[in-house]
Amino acid sequence: MVTSVLNYGRSGVHDWIVQRFSALVLAAYTLVMVGWLAMNGSDLTFLQWQGFMGQTWIRIFSLLAIVAMAAHAWIGLWTVATDYMKHRGLRVGFLGLIAISIFVYVVWGVSILWGF
Amino acid sequence: MLISIYRYNPETDREPYMQDIDVDMPEGKDLMVLDVLNLIKEKDETLSYRRSCREGVCGSDGMNMNGKNGLACITPISEVAKNNKLVVRPLPGLPVIRDLVVDMAIFYKQYERIKPYLQNTTPASGRERLQSPEDRAKLDGLYECILCACCSTSCPSFWWNPEKFVGPAGLLQAYRFLADNRDEATSERLSELDDPFSVFRCRGIMNCVSVCPKGLNPTKAIGHIRDMLLSRAT
Amino acid sequence: MNLRKLSFDAVVIGGGGAGMRASLQMAKSGFKTACLTKVFPTRSHTVSAQGGITCAIASADPNDDWRWHMYDTVKGSDYIGDQDAIEYMCSVGPEAVYELEHMGLPFSRTENGRIYQRPFGGQSKDFGKGGQAARTCAAADRTGHALLHTLYQNNLKNETVFLNEWFAVDLVRNQDGVVVGVIAIEIETGEVVFVESKATVLATGGAGRIYASTTNAHINTGDGNAMALRAGYAMQDMEMWQFHPTGIYGAGTLVTEGCRGEGGYLINKDGERFMERYAPNAKDLAGRDVVARSMMTEILEGRGCGEMGDHVYLKLDHLGKEIVHSRLPGITELSKTFAHVDPAVNPIPVVPTCHYMMGGIPTNINGQAITRVNGEDQIIPGLYSCGEAACVSVHGANRLGGNSLLDLVVFGRAAGLFIEEQLHQGIDHRQASEEDISHAMSRLNRLDSNEKGEDTATLKRELQSCMQNYFGVFRDGDFMKKGREELSVMRGRIANLVIQDKSKAFNTARMEALELQNLFEIAEATAISSDERTESRGAHSRRDFPDRDDANWLCHSLYDPINQTLEKRDVNFTPKTVETFEPKERTY
Numbered sequence: 001m002v003t004s005v006l007n008y009g010r011s012g013v014h015d016w017i018v019q020r021f022s023a024l025v026l027a028a029y030t031l032v033m034v035g036w037l038a039m040n041g042s043d044l045t046f047l048q049w050q051g052f053m054g055q056t057w058i059r060i061f062s063l064l065a066i067v068a069m070a071a072h073a074w075i076g077l078w079t080v081a082t083d084y085m086k087h088r089g090l091r092v093g094f095l096g097l098i099a100i101s102i103f104v105y106v107v108w109g110v111s112i113l114w115g116f
Numbered sequence: 117m118l119i120s121i122y123r124y125n126p127e128t129d130r131e132p133y134m135q136d137i138d139v140d141m142p143e144g145k146d147l148m149v150l151d152v153l154n155l156i157k158e159k160d161e162t163l164s165y166r167r168s169c170r171e172g173v174c175g176s177d178g179m180n181m182n183g184k185n186g187l188a189c190i191t192p193i194s195e196v197a198k199n200n201k202l203v204v205r206p207l208p209g210l211p212v213i214r215d216l217v218v219d220m221a222i223f224y225k226q227y228e229r230i231k232p233y234l235q236n237t238t239p240a241s242g243r244e245r246l247q248s249p250e251d252r253a254k255l256d257g258l259y260e261c262i263l264c265a266c267c268s269t270s271c272p273s274f275w276w277n278p279e280k281f282v283g284p285a286g287l288l289q290a291y292r293f294l295a296d297n298r299d300e301a302t303s304e305r306l307s308e309l310d311d312p313f314s315v316f317r318c319r320g321i322m323n324c325v326s327v328c329p330k331g332l333n334p335t336k337a338i339g340h341i342r343d344m345l346l347s348r349a350t
Numbered sequence: 351m352n353l354r355k356l357s358f359d360a361v362v363i364g365g366g367g368a369g370m371r372a373s374l375q376m377a378k379s380g381f382k383t384a385c386l387t388k389v390f391p392t393r394s395h396t397v398s399a400q401g402g403i404t405c406a407i408a409s410a411d412p413n414d415d416w417r418w419h420m421y422d423t424v425k426g427s428d429y430i431g432d433q434d435a436i437e438y439m440c441s442v443g444p445e446a447v448y449e450l451e452h453m454g455l456p457f458s459r460t461e462n463g464r465i466y467q468r469p470f471g472g473q474s475k476d477f478g479k480g481g482q483a484a485r486t487c488a489a490a491d492r493t494g495h496a497l498l499h500t501l502y503q504n505n506l507k508n509e510t511v512f513l514n515e516w517f518a519v520d521l522v523r524n525q526d527g528v529v530v531g532v533i534a535i536e537i538e539t540g541e542v543v544f545v546e547s548k549a550t551v552l553a554t555g556g557a558g559r560i561y562a563s564t565t566n567a568h569i570n571t572g573d574g575n576a577m578a579l580r581a582g583y584a585m586q587d588m589e590m591w592q593f594h595p596t597g598i599y600g601a602g603t604l605v606t607e608g609c610r611g612e613g614g615y616l617i618n619k620d621g622e623r624f625m626e627r628y629a630p631n632a633k634d635l636a637g638r639d640v641v642a643r644s645m646m647t648e649i650l651e652g653r654g655c656g657e658m659g660d661h662v663y664l665k666l667d668h669l670g671k672e673i674v675h676s677r678l679p680g681i682t683e684l685s686k687t688f689a690h691v692d693p694a695v696n697p698i699p700v701v702p703t704c705h706y707m708m709g710g711i712p713t714n715i716n717g718q719a720i721t722r723v724n725g726e727d728q729i730i731p732g733l734y735s736c737g738e739a740a741c742v743s744v745h746g747a748n749r750l751g752g753n754s755l756l757d758l759v760v761f762g763r764a765a766g767l768f769i770e771e772q773l774h775q776g777i778d779h780r781q782a783s784e785e786d787i788s789h790a791m792s793r794l795n796r797l798d799s800n801e802k803g804e805d806t807a808t809l810k811r812e813l814q815s816c817m818q819n820y821f822g823v824f825r826d827g828d829f830m831k832k833g834r835e836e837l838s839v840m841r842g843r844i845a846n847l848v849i850q851d852k853s854k855a856f857n858t859a860r861m862e863a864l865e866l867q868n869l870f871e872i873a874e875a876t877a878i879s880s881d882e883r884t885e886s887r888g889a890h891s892r893r894d895f896p897d898r899d900d901a902n903w904l905c906h907s908l909y910d911p912i913n914q915t916l917e918k919r920d921v922n923f924t925p926k927t928v929e930t931f932e933p934k935e936r937t938y
Contacts, residue, residue, distance in 0.1 A: 012309075012316035013349040016342070079312075083276040127853045158807040161859035162851045166389070169567040171603040171684060173495060174393040190687050213538055214856040220390075233503035234454030244407070244451040246463030252456065259456045259489075259496060263392055298454065 019075050022068035029065040032058075059113050066109040070102045117141050117197060119152060122205040124212055125162065132212065134203075141193070149196065149204065150177055150188040153216075165216040172329060175264030179216050180205040185266040185327040207269040209278070222278045223265045223285065230282060230290040230308070235301035251297045258292035258337060260330050261285060267324035267334055273317040280313035284324035284334030287315060291337035294344060306345055315341050353533075353544045353787065358384045358511070359773055361547035363518045363532060363574055365391030367399075367494070367758035368737025369553030370501040370510075372717070375766025377510040381773055386513040386534055386545060388569065388861070391502045395555055395567040396758065399494025400680060401470060401608035402486035403450075403759070404752030405443040409460060410467035410484040411475065416440040417928055419485060421477045423753060426637050427746020428888035428898065429933040430587070430906060432922035435742045438715045439753075439760045441927070446759045447487055455500040457489050468677075469611040470751040471635040472938070482635060484611075486752040491606050491680040497755060513545070517861055520790040521550065521577050521733070528779045529732035532577070533790045537861065540854025542794065544787055548777040549734060549769045552578065552711060552719070553762065556738040557872040559865075561704035561822075562814040565597050565604040574739045576868030578711050579875060579911045580793070583721040583730060586741040586906050586919065587709035588872070589880035589890045592749055593823050595641040597703025599661040601688035604705065605681055605698060607751040610634040612677055614666040616645065617697065618653040624662075629938040636938035639748040639889045642702035646823045649701075656699060663697035670694070702823055707872075708749055708889065709879070710741035712908070712919070717742075717765025722908055722917060732779065734769065736761040743906065746921075747888020796845075797863055803848035806863045813840060813866070817873050821880050827894045830881040837874050844870045875909045882916040883907050900933055 040048060052058060077098050085091035117139050124132035137156055141147065147155075150167055157163045165188075166176040172190035179188055181196045182203050196202060210218040236245075268274045268283035282290065290309065293299045309315045315338060324334040362373045365387030373385040387394065408414040420440040424431055451457060451465065458466035465487045473483040489496035505512070515537040522531045522544065531546040557572025558564035579585060595616070596605040610616075615634045618624050628644040629636035636644075645662050654660050666674055674694040675682055685691045685698045712720040712727075717740070719733040736742075737758050744757055820833025844867055851859040885899035886892050906919040923930045 011349075012312045012314065013342075013345045015312050016316055017346070017349070079317075082313075083273070083317075125853060126855050157858075161806070161849065161862075162853075164856050164858045166393075168389050168393045168569045169395065169398050171398065171601075172687065173492075173680075174389075174395075174397050174567065176389065176393045217856050219538075224390075228506055231507075233507040234452075236452075240448070240452045242448070244448050244457070244465055247459050248463050249459045249461065252459045255456045256490075259499070260492060262397075262495070263390075293454075296454070296456075 015075050018071050022072040025064055025068040062113055066106055070106050073102055118201045120203045123215055125214055146192050146194050148189050149181055149191045164214045175262035178207050178264040178266045180208055185270045187329045207265055209269045209275040220265055223268055226282045226286040230286050232289045234299050236298055245298050254295045257332055258288055261288055266327045270323040270327045277313055277317055281317040282314045288334040288337045291341050306348055310345055355544045355546055357546045358382050360549040360769055361386055361545050362551040362553055364553035366394035366555050367396035367497055368762040370505050371759050371762030372551050372736055372766040373510045374505050375763055376770055377508040379770050384511040384513055386516045388517045390514050392499055395570055396494045396498040399755055400491045400606035402488035402493045402752050403755035404486045405447045405756055407444045407447055409464040418475055422472050422474055423750055424931040426472045426748055426750040428748055428936055430921050431746030432743050433925045434922045435715050436744050437925035439744050442760050443756050446763055453500050453504045455496050468608055471607050472637045472750040491608055491678050519794050521581050522782050522786055522790040524780045524782045524786055526780055530782050538856055540857055550732055551765055552735040552739050553737045554739045556707040558704045560817045560869050560873040562818040563602050564704040565594055565602055571865035571868045572872040573868045576871040579871040582912050585875045585909045586712040588875040588909050589883050590708035590747050592638055592706035592889050593642040593702040594705035595645055595702055596664050596700040598688045599699035599701045602703050603684055603688050609666055613669050614664055617663050617665050618648045619655045624648050632938035637748055640938055642823055643891055645702055661699045661701040664700045665697040666693040667695055706749055707738055708745040710739050711735040713740045713742050715764055716768035734765050736765045800848045803846040804843050806847055806866050809844055810866050813873055825880055825892045834877050837877050878914055879907050879909050879916055
């Protein structure tokens with residue numbers, strides 16, 4: 001029997017809202033990145049890239065995107081796991097792996113953004 | 117016409133198999149699938165299936181015909197057979213009791229779970245409770261459900277989580293009572309549905325809509341429930 | 351014999367409208383109530399009722415009066431409906447209908463929020479003097495569906511024990527002749543169980559499947575009535591079978607009288623609205639027996655429609671798409687499916703089709719079953735009946751449209767109330783002995799062990815065509831004699847049915863064999879009662895006795911299955927609060 005203890009918000013509505021909101025953040029972030037690359041991408045130098053990413057607003061925006069991706073991934077993969085993985089041990093193992101990966105990505109992302 | 121039927125008798129068969137039967141179709145008559153099953157049963161009484169009203173209102177004979185769920189009694193052979201062949205299987209996703217008869221216990225359990233009855237503790241007057249035609253019209257497209265299970269058994273989310281996802285049929289009835297202005301338990305009803313499974317496993321793929329023999333739209337009703345849950349939470 | 355035994359305060363056989371209204375009543379009071387039904391409750395035939403439930407709730411007409419409804423019903427019954435029972439039904443009706451509304455039944459509504467009522471056949475205001483009334487409460491054209499689901503839902507709420515997909519085989523009586531339960535088969539496993547009960551209610555519905563052409567569901571095989579007949583109990587007014595004027599030609603599915611209530615009418619091949627000739631006042635909304643006979647006369651006199659000239663048309667297109675699709679959505683669906691016709695565009699081909707059994711197990715208004723002992727009424731201890739299986743008798747020789755659903759809820763409720771009362775006072779009877787139980791098992795045992803005999807499908811066809819040919823809309827003594835002879839030969843053959851499939855799990859062959867034996871009991875009671883009632887009254891129309899004969903036949907017929915003879919039983923002419931409606935010539 002699958003319980004809802006492991007899910008992100010422990011309520012369907014909460015999960016649903018977080019999933020939609022994080023999707024919006026990720027969509028906006030993608031647009032900004034793609035837009036900036038399209039404008040500067042033809043002969044892009046590392047300095048330009050570093051200058052762009054070093055601005056405070058884009059650092060905050062990137063952090064928001066990382067958190068959004070973490071939440072989005074967790075809710076989505078938790079749902080996939082509870083749909084298709086009927087073996088409890090397998091499911092818990094899979095979700096554990098996902099949780100660790102997401103954690104690593106978040107820490108790594110933060111260290112890239114704020115570590116220099 | 118070649119009719120291929122799913123057969124399984126738990127007492128004699130180790131596993132299910134498909135039986136091909138050549139049926140001579142009467143000239144000039146467009147039979148329903150149920151009529152053809154009846155013809156077969158006259159020759160082979162071991163074939164088991166449910167049937168009652170034979171006019172599409174009782175919901176007994178939901179089955180899977182050439183890959184699509186529907187009621188055998190209102191599905192004309194001409195509409196469903198392909199290349200003079202028809203494959204008939206039990207509704208998918210439920211345990212098979214015998215041949216085309218499935219165990220619908222989990223389906224009924226999900227129906228019962230949504231408390232499918234009017235809840236109103238205000239003492240009624242000596243007459244009926246009044247309801248405007250506009251308020252009554254909100255129940256159209258909801259109360260007509262015949263519990264045939266065609267929708268829920270065509271829904272992957274119900275296949276994966278039949279104990280936790282209410283399924284399109286149950287949710288359609290949940291909304292039938294949420295939409296009834298005579299019902300006073302809206303808040304309790306919504307609380308019962310506010311978990312990640314009961315409602316939110318609906319992915320809106322609309323299989324339920326495409327198979328409903330009564331032309332109802334459970335996906336739309338589920339959308340309304342979600343909106344009610346959202347507006348309550350925000 | 352080692353049978354599993356289940357015990358209840360009350361067991362209701364049948365999960366249709368009447369059965370579930372009765373079980374609801376008792377479950378609400380906390381009694382351990384079982385509803386034993388051979389199909390999941392919402393698959394019962396009540397689900398097919400379309401037009402509505404007739405009742406004087408004074409919505410369409412604020413001055414409506416239940417006494418007017420009573421007058422119509424007495425007249426409709428051709429004066430052999432029991433007036434005390436009709437009085438009870440019509441006066442208690444509004445309360446019973448309001449209860450349904452309170453339970454959540456989604457009735458259609460009027461502009462001021464009340465229940466919508468439509469005109470139906472045989473309805474009048476002011477004791478026939480005030481013109482057509484509109485008295486049938488409706489939920490679009492799906493009233494039966496809405497009613498049945500509402501009752502099921504409220505039974506769930508009140509925790510009735512449902513024995514779904516259980517088939518009742520025969521009544522069990524103890525040595526004192528008290529009915530103490532039934533032998534039943536759990537269909538899924540094939541297990542045979544003794545369901546013991548202090549009160550056994552037969553609410554098994556009709557038996558329209560005795561005819562080849564019927565609006566009835568496959569499951570309408572008169573199981574309860576057959577059980578009572580096998581137990582030797584009398585059956586009342588079994589010659590009275592209603593042929594609904596508008597069954598879809600070929601398919602037999604019903605098209606509600608509400609179509610004509612909403613303004614539709616019948617036409618013959620010349621496009622003539624022929625009912626104007628037969629019933630100048632009520633026209634297409636005359637009693638069902640009158641309309642059905644008029645249609646048959648048109649067909650027999652060569653004015654039928656189609657290549658064979660064997661049906662007539664129901665015209666609705668003049669009402670406009672709007673009305674047809676909003677008020678009659680179910681009919682639109684059905685005629686598209688079964689007649690390939692959109693009623694908003696083309697007329698529907700229709701033909702009179704067997705629809706309703708007015709006769710049944712005689713009961714009083716409390717649902718207590720009655721039989722005859724030495725020419726005297728006697729209550730059968732422990733046995734009750736309500737709904738179409740019963741003959742209380744509110745329909746007499748012809749039922750009015752919309753009165754069956756009212757009959758269900760009023761007398762299902764009444765039986766429930768009465769049994770409740772009895773249970774409060776305490777019911778005590780001797781347990782069934784091994785011998786009592788094995789007696790009730792004998793039919794099933796014979797079927798299960800029989801190795802040589804005839805098969806169900808062939809005999810069912812023979813039975814149905816015999817009934818259709820000799821006991822249809824028009825009857826004739828000579829024909830009926832022939833039919834009776836055929837039936838008497840069939841009796842032995844049907845008792846000797848054989849099933850090749852002896853398996854246990856969901857064995858529908860066994861069910862169908864048992865059902866055919868039930869159908870036969872009903873058919874024979876019908877045949878003998880029809881032949882012996884030498885007059886024409888209501889739905890019973892004889893060419894050799896074309897007139898109503900009040901001097902000899904203003905009475906119920908009572909079929910005695912042991913001697914296969916017909917007795918007469920008095921009709922009740924003494925309502926409690928109104929004057930007797932004296933028999934008059936019946937014209938519309």
